[in-house]
Amino acid sequence: MSRQITASTCCYCGVGCGVLIEHDGERILGVSGDPAHPANFGKLCSKGSTLHLTGDLNARALYPQLRLGKALARGRSDWDSALDHAANVFAATIAEHGPDSVAFYISGQLLTEDYYAFNKLARALVGTNNIDSNSRLCMSSAVVGYKRSLGADAPPCSYEDLELSDCVMIVGSNMAYAHPVLFRRLEEAKARRPQMKVIVIDPRRTDTCDLADLHLAILPGTDVALFHGILHLLLWEDWVDRDFIQAHTQGLPELKSLVRDYTPQMVSQLCGISVEQLQQCAEWVGTSPSFLSLWCMGLNQSTAGSAKNSALINLHLATGQIGRPGSGPFSLTGQPNAMGGRETGSLSNLLPGHRDAANAEHRAEVAAYWGVEQLPQNTGLSAIELFEQMASGKVKAVWIACTNPAQSMPDQTAVRAALQACPFVVLQEAFHTTETAAFADLLLPAASWGEKDGTVTNSERRISHVRKAIPAPGEARSDWAITVDFAQRLEKHLRPEHSSLFAFETEAQVFDEYKHLTSGRDLDLSGISHAVLDAIGPQQWPFPTGAREGTARLYLDRAFPTATGRAQFVAEPYRAAKEQRDARFPLTLITGRLRDQWHGMSRTGTAAQLFGHVSEAVLSLHPDELRRHRLQPGDLVSLKSRRGAVIVPVSSDDSVRPGQAFLPMHWGDRFLKGGVNTLTVPAFDPLSKQPELKHSAVRLEPAQLPWHLFALIEGDVQQNFETLRQLCETFSYVSFSLTGRERPALLIRAASASAPDPQLLREIDQCLGLNEGPVLAYDDPRRAIGKRVRIEHGSITAIRLAGETLARHWLQNLWQEGRADEQLRRWLLAPLSAPPGNANAPTAGNSIVCNCKNVSQSVIEAGIAQGLDLQGLKRSLGCGTQCGSCVPQIKRLLTAQAQPVAINP
Template sequence: MKQTASTCCYCGVGCGVLIEHDGQHIHNVKGDPAHPANLGRLCSKGSTLHLTGDLAARALHPELRLGKSMARNRTDWDSALGHAAEVFARTIAEHGPDSVAFYISGQLLTEDYYSFNKLARALIGTNNIDSNSRLCMSSAVVGYKRSLGADAPPCSYEDIEQSNCLLIAGSNMAYAHPVLFRRLEAAREANPAQKVIVIDPRRTDTCDVADLHLPLRPGSDVALFHGLLHLLLENDHVDHDFINAHTDGFEALQALVQDYPPARVATLCDISEAELRQAAELIGKADSFLSLWCMGLNQSSAGSAKNNALINLHLATGQIGKVGAGPFSLTGQPNAMGGRETGSLSNLLPGHRDAANAEHRREVADYWGVAGLPEQPGLSAIELFEAVRDGRIKALWIACTNPAQSMPDQQLIHQALSLCPFVIVQEAFSTTETCHYADLLLPAASWGEKEGSVTNSERRISHVRPAIPAPGSARGDWDIVCDFARRLEQKLRPGQPSQFAFARPAELFDEYKGLTAGRDLDYSGLSHALIDGLGPQQWPFPAGSRQGTPRLYTDGRFATADGRAHFVAEAPRPLSEPADSSYPLVLNTGRLRDQWHGMSRTGTAAQLFGHVERAQLSMHPQDMQARALEDGDLVSLSSRRGTLILPVQADAQLRPGQSFLPMHWGNRFLKGLGSNRLTLSNHDPLSKQPELKQAAVEVTRAVLPWQLFVLVEGDVQQRFAQLRELAEVFDYLSMGLVGRERPAVLLRAAAGQAPDAALLRQLDAACGLDTPQALSLEDSARQISKRIALDGQRIIALRLSGETLARDWLRKLWQDADDITDLRRWLLAPVATPPGVSAAATDKTICNCMNVSQSRICAGIEQGMQLEDLKRELGCGTQCGSCVPEIKQLLAKTAVPA
């Protein structure tokens, strides 16, 4: 067995991984103890990377569709890229360079990003290139640039251990950045004097480490930060010397925050005045103050103002540029930072330059050896898809992202994609919702197969190394882009030397890094080989350096023209869509512990559905009671943009009037275009980042008495696709995978009335239930039908329709391979409640790493076990540790017999 050191492909923590493989297949993955980002730790997603990426879900060969009504057919790379170059050249000639656009991804490598940027701006001559980082980090970009002069997080992960007081705002670190949360937990244990404040409308698992949780009203963050600064001034907990020597604009901010006294802020934020004062006291008396934030601040129509209002607190207290202190945005995707560095937002250029700045355009044009760069501003994500729908964009290239799941207002996105004359999708997984619209599908290499570099949240650049070759005809993203660019060059600039004659990712890196030289992010001293020798390094790393820079602004000089940081004084803005009488609830969206983004990768691993296996809406019990709802009831969840049908569950960790829905569920897993059918495209005026975190909704009961439950093993990707297509007719449809050793497709559906019997026969055929050997029960009078397929004494497929009371009992028989005597008796003499059903409810997997269920943990607690006993006896919480907060919650509420 071989071992290759590489980097995880999930969140922006940038964990190092050791890939165990045989040169053809990946067999295991573990944390790299030598990587400074994670020091050997991995979360539940990272530790199961080797179980994801089912080949049956992969795009393996180029596929081309020559007409919108036709199916795609397999083709070769020469034909595929030749056709793409012909279409792009013709479109540019007829409609101009701004008639084409690129929508790329924070999961690309830096070298991939650079090739796309050079293609769009230097060859085609358009700034219409944007990234899905627009959806997660663009407000942080604006915040850093306005306050500090550059998009440069000034901190390091080690500041988490060294800080005296941490403020976590709009981030459920326990789920979104679990490895950093483990570091925080360890720091708290080592230093009980360390204080933690969590700001979040929900009480999440992250709040378990908090000394103070501020459950503010959604959208009131700016008012809260102004109120904190008001109190810091009142208590003389500001650093006047730092303000005078290193900042400007404080007088205007000081005048503004006088209008935010504690009583007013407590009302605006719906928190107590005592809580507000306690937070200000903890911050003001801290020797070192570190703030960590993520989507709760960024995904807002006031995201930039929220970022700047938080950074104001650091400038006012002088808590920046020193150990354990500073404003630290947590990046959502593995290389969103690399995308920002290479200029992969429509308003940026490589090397932290601005596309609107003529001098910056000249610098990049000169470096690339072209006459000039386009002056016309590029379209940001929302604007870009509006232009596609309106017909201004004629050809769209989408790479490594799934806008047909992740963008807000999904109806708009699906309309745009269906109307676009030519859509290229460059993707590793052929199963994404966006691939449905691809006229040309280009198979890309994925994690473990590609080489390049990524920059994590602390500015640390790691070398991503391949362990195995890409399957089928899949190629590296940079390789696809450069091959296409060389073909397009022949049409747009015939006879000229190619600007895309790159043979290896290292060559792209070496060309790109020259654009960083002398800039705030200077990493002109780095190379793939140097990183291999020294290990991952933080920028700036100018030529001649031997180590990176852990903290920025240690000398009090900032990246502005005059070297002074800027206070930003802005009044709060209301939510774009506040609750009202028609839509009285506020919907919040966020992450699950074990799933990633649109689930294109994690959705291929049945194990990762063990913790949460289907989309459910969480509501406060009081709001459910007012609507006569109980756990598990199907509801219609509606916003001004559409409706989803899904089950509801009570969650007392929410405030009344609020609801929560995970962001991951797309149209593959939940009928109705998924979670983002409900969200709105209103966006921040500066960052153009949409308000994905809040929307006004209403919830009503969905009366769907006819129910369907299907579970089937074997060829899960193929069966999943077949069943998803057949089940589209149902009003409610939820699909996923279950099982660890024997993965199976799980389908739940409901309708107002029974479907045509022919559909059930088709479902049975897709599941192998159409054989005479299948056990069956037919009750046509009650429109109830049940079929079960056995392999010896083991269930391998089952279908319940009409009513599904036995679903949990049968699933337990399938899972545990129990004695099926009761099964035959139940089918011969059916009863409403099958044997043992009351005790056989679906058992949630709390610890995915060690496969420990909730029932086993609760049984141990009832025997008197504490956390360390459970770890020792059951193994839960001993690997990635992501389950520890939930185990602690079970310990707190599970009664131990006297």
Template sequence: MTKTTASTCCYCGVGCGVLIEHDNERILGVSGDPQHPANLGRLCSKGSTLHQTGDLAARALFPELRLGKGLARSRTDWETAMGHAAQVFGQAIAEHGPDSVAFYISGQLLTEDYYAFNKLARALVGTNNIDSNSRLCMSSAVVGYKRSLGADAPPCSYEDIETSDCLLIAGSNMAFAHPVLFRRLEAAKAANPDKRIIVVDPRRTDTCEIADLHLAVQPGTDVALFHGILHILLWEGWVDRRFIDAHTEGFDQLKSLVRDYTPALVSELCGIRVQDLMEAARMIGSAPSFLSLWCMGLNQSSSGSAKNSALINLHLATGQIGKPGSGPFSLTGQPNAMGGRETGSLANLLPGHRDAANAEHQGEVAAYWGVERMPLNPGLSAIELFEAVRAGKIKALWIACTNPAQSLPNQALVHEALAGCPFVVVQEAFATTETCAYADLLLPAASWGEKEGTVTNSERRVSHVRPAVPAPGEARPDWAIVCDLAQRLEKQLRPGQPSLFAFANPAELFDEYKGLTAGRDLDYSGLSHALIDELGPQQWPFPSGAERGTERLYTDGRFPTPDGRARFIAEQFQPPKEKREARFPLLLNTGRLRDQWHGMSRTGTAAQLFGHVEQALISLHPDELRSRKLSEGQLVRVKSRRGSLVLPVQADEQVRPGQAFMPMHWGNRFLKGLGINVLTQPEFDPLSKQPELKQAAINLQPVELPWELFILVEDQVQQRFAALRPLCEDFEYASFALTGRERSALLVRVAHTEAADAAWLAKVDALLGLDDGPVLVYDDPRRAVGKRVRIEDGRITAIRLTGETAARDWLRNVWTSGEADADLRRWFLAPLSSPPGGAAVSSDKTLCNCMNVSQSQIEAGIARGLDLDGLKAELGCGTQCGSCVPEVKRLIGRRANFVEA
């Protein structure tokens, strides 16, 4: 019998409600929840394919323990696993002190999980060495809100996106990163064409398609831009002196600072036209309401805190805060990064928006938990933490629901740190992540659709995450794993005392935690799991006795500072730590793809999500390719001061000359060479400790790798992936992906200076099932060309090409069609592997993932005269999340230009 359970998506901070279709054992489908106020039934391509990410072959199902470095892990039981973990952590604490252990957790945990981890680290172990991967995405926003407004509290609601008269999007490709919100913005713009939209981004992303003005600033110059806009606002009299005088402090100092940021200077620093700067200021200064949205482009910077405060300055100067359609609105990157900030899950924080270094706050939390005191030593933030691990200062490290061996900058250091750490515990749902390879103890965790708790989205809305099916194997909820460890450690660290972790379910954790928010800016005290079930998701503050949440903060002009006034922050523009120079003449930017998520531990199990982009590429402006005499798809070696990668190059007019772009998602699992973050730098903001992942100086040179390998194989995809990946370690280039719209397969590309030997190829053929049975075979050792194709019931199920692989895209099309025709058999008679007739064949990408529509289908519809509405009606593309619409429009425009020419 099919059932439906209302829950929440586990990807970005929009916090979309989802309806999970299931049979109590398996998740069968997912749709948007029309009753959830965050998304009103909409889902993006990632959320709508959540049910496709349940491949058990990728999951951690049982505890696994390694009893010595260099040995393989073996399956064990929970009692042995947790007993061993408690013994090792307890011994490290006894011999080296509480700061010899550390916890690195995740913005994808639930609030209850977070709270359990925080209480474990601080109340029981006695260390502030607990940090979250939110350090990599949101910590600069935390500092910006706290310094300028007094608390880490985004003041806006999603409806402000629709009601704002002028909207500034800075450092966010919202169309890809937060597509459900972007659809709301598109609809609002269509309903009100007079709504003005400014996009600040070095690249011309899909988000820019909606912009009235795109400011393609030089990377890292946002502070100069915002100071320059304020300079013009002051000059033109577009500031609200009444608001400034009544509700703020520090304006005169800022006014003196920005006097020097003239339009001419800012134009030169930012690389934009003076008239565009003037137009941006006019739009903002003359608008009845002004809203700003930002994400990683501002936060991932060595001056991220200054960028946040400089943007908030514009709102304070114009009085555009605390009213409909106005305010500074940080778009949260992860589903519960907000919940982590609320519970104190950064090294410098305590629960309830308290500071770990504040003596009064320490006393409040210690008294609430019934312990003598909070730890006094400063905790280690993410970058500092892994440097301490590498230096041997951390003896035992607990990692939960995150993948630092892919996501942190300077990956060579991170891998060295993990390899040398005496004891690494990884608490993870997916056993395939890069970090799991370093786990001395791997603990299987329950995942989305299997666990219960709460999350807080970008607009401060708390939703109840409900389970639909049991966790597979012996996987446990994260909070339960933490409490199990804590109860065992209590016997060593506080024997004979009542347990601090006697929680029977997540609701009990929530009810204890909310007491730490009472009377604070984020007051949760009126909420409970049951009340959310009754009223629906609610925005905090929601104090005891409240009947509904709070849509908008600071409506009375009072801020949570000692004197009730907001603060202007006056800081000079500081350029990025790395600059272009002769040895590294390009500046690398990183960002998101439309259909992938973070390190792809989950999305990397769904073949459909590789349909739009299936391999890591470095993008350069076409003029940059021409000047370097590079061709599309050519392999290049990309170098920074920290490491190098080999990958293909592509032309991309979204990128300005002198710059480069690479997606953030590829790690060492899908791309040989430790992934994208082997290049990025660990320099961080001095206040937020957030690293400057967005700017790294690089160089690139073509590489000649004449021998190639191409593999396409169906069935047992995860198992074959796990077996093939280590075999490709010695090659210069290796890329892995899933592929297929109707049928899933593993796709492997390898290139090297020399051909692999016969023994290696025999091992690969055995793994692919190409060593026996209905297999077509052609070998030409003299040319190092080899062909293997397995055909079962008239269709291709496995392909292996070596030497020269020109026929790979043609073969993929034959595989997709499901029919192995006569051309395939004739192709085997040819000495080389070019496609029949020598014609060049390109692979067809999935342009609309929600409706599984390929680019060729859309181009065929355009050729028949269909416009956007006609394509939507006939093919369904653009009718769900809408992320494909900008690209569809470009294809329509390209066709129109071609016909006109």
């Protein structure tokens, strides 16, 4: 078939980039940025630009699978049998235990039409508010912050404000990694206007800090104290807009009384910054002509997340910096359609159209529109509460869609126990490889990116049409269609005498029914349809009936959707994070993002190219902490919290303060035995119910695991992955990753206190293809050391080192270079496994800095040694010329090379 181009949007973060999908009608062949899309103007990050590489069919759920008992394996089913069975179980459970005995847990990655179908199913048909989204883990504190302070969950800004602001404050966000396309836009704006001030507030010195004029490395969790300290100085110096405060706000006297105690000296001690830094920050905020704040998970994922959001918005209200270009509070959404979920009411406390489930008038409005007698009054369960009630037996059937709670929820030991205890778990998912899939009694294959049609809303309230390019593989179906099909079957049990609530045949029909629930509301999008978006392109709400274009900024008239029309100053004192360091757990664990991975890696974890920058879970510690614990980089440690432990290697990282540790949040049990969230705390904010995933108390203990294993295998990565995962379960430490671009391969690192049974190694070798054929082998049973290398057509295709793994870097380099020389044979027959000479030096220099152009650190360093500057490196090597995510790291390499070397006399 001829090549075709379909305009759609990226399925990763909330920037909402437009993409052009190249395909032949059956397969996706490539992807590029859409120059016409106003969110990105053709730019893509390293994740978005490799979307076409994440379509491994071996990882996809292709047909329904059902099991009739927890102890049994799932067997292949058909759609009719699977959905009839699900409807029978849900109906029987509701009949015996009531509608609140079932629940739905959905995702910020669903389309708006999917969200709406699920909401109508739960509330209008089942009669429960037990429907929550993984956005509870992401943006629910921002929802509370906007609603309490401004009256509605409505980010008031536009992306163009990044270019127009005189002072940009980035709080709790490594924007360079989490929202790189927006960060590039900010970077370019500052290059054009160097007088723009950029303030970064983050406990770590991240890549985002490279752009900062001021980095406030506050102690984790002290944001409220910092914001109150800034406001204290704004009031003291009279850097406030008294006219705006008088005419458009309320509540300042109470807040003023509170922040009086947050003196510079007190805040300096609480936050771990200098008084001078605090004063400089307050001056820039108070005296800049325009002030924009950007924030993400560092503020939201906290037991004080709502207070942090409101305390930040207080600064905008005090300075009048809202409702004008370059100004305002602007939350950066973590998922592609978390905003659409908030709009459709896909949190347990919300209803469609920015309504509240606790509001009787709101319930009556939605019930009347849906044509049902009433909506449920009982408070719905938020994510943490939902899994607690699954564990206690109160929730007996749960429907999970497009999310992976067995990786993403805190306190994984408890979450997995809850999934195991729940009598009936339905998982509607595109990938059968997720950690949650192991707990599913019914697995329903869902369509994924490029295979479905609908809408999403990005961080700036812009709605885009997501277009289908190719058919979904196997028997996978669109999420809204699965939901509607199930709902129609359940209706026969719950309301057989009534006409169907779910008479939908297309996505457009679902959207058109939903949009009228927003008419007259703050988010009015009654003038939007799929056809309108196709005709005039993505649009920002509100977009009421009759509108010709969307609304770029809110509150230009300084009228706020509160009872009084005034914005509200919120006075809440600083409260420390729930779990503090103590003698037993003396380190604070911070979690965050990697540049080239996304969330739980169900999609990015299928693309070997995306492991080039960081290939495994590594705990970052300040050099002083390494010395204190007598550790060397690469040593394995047992990292323990009050909830569990994981074993990880350590690295030296002076971007982390002493007393702190950093671990990327992406590594679940599939890639790291136990997974990062085995450690994290389930305590949550009392208003937003968002858990404190960012901040846990931990301790380190050296892992005494002298027996090591390293393996590499080319070929069918996903099939080998699943088999080898099961075989490696007995090892204390196991880490999986992918490597290679043209020749993807699976990498395994494992360690144990003693050598395993030889039969296990034979089974591993069988999976690796090392039991027969062109295999070089060496065994030393006395020392439990074994070496296996498979060579085909002069190249290494599989490796297994057992006992110790000194040669792993050298062998991996030989594999990458596609050669197997005489040195390999001499090494193999030697009694020790060390490689020739210094060939096994750590390969940090070979890590990929520029993923887009496949440029390694060593190549960039060689270019710098030849005298190339940043522009020269871009011209010569191409690094930094595509998504630009690697530019901060390249700048650090340039700085490091430029530093003079001390010469001993």
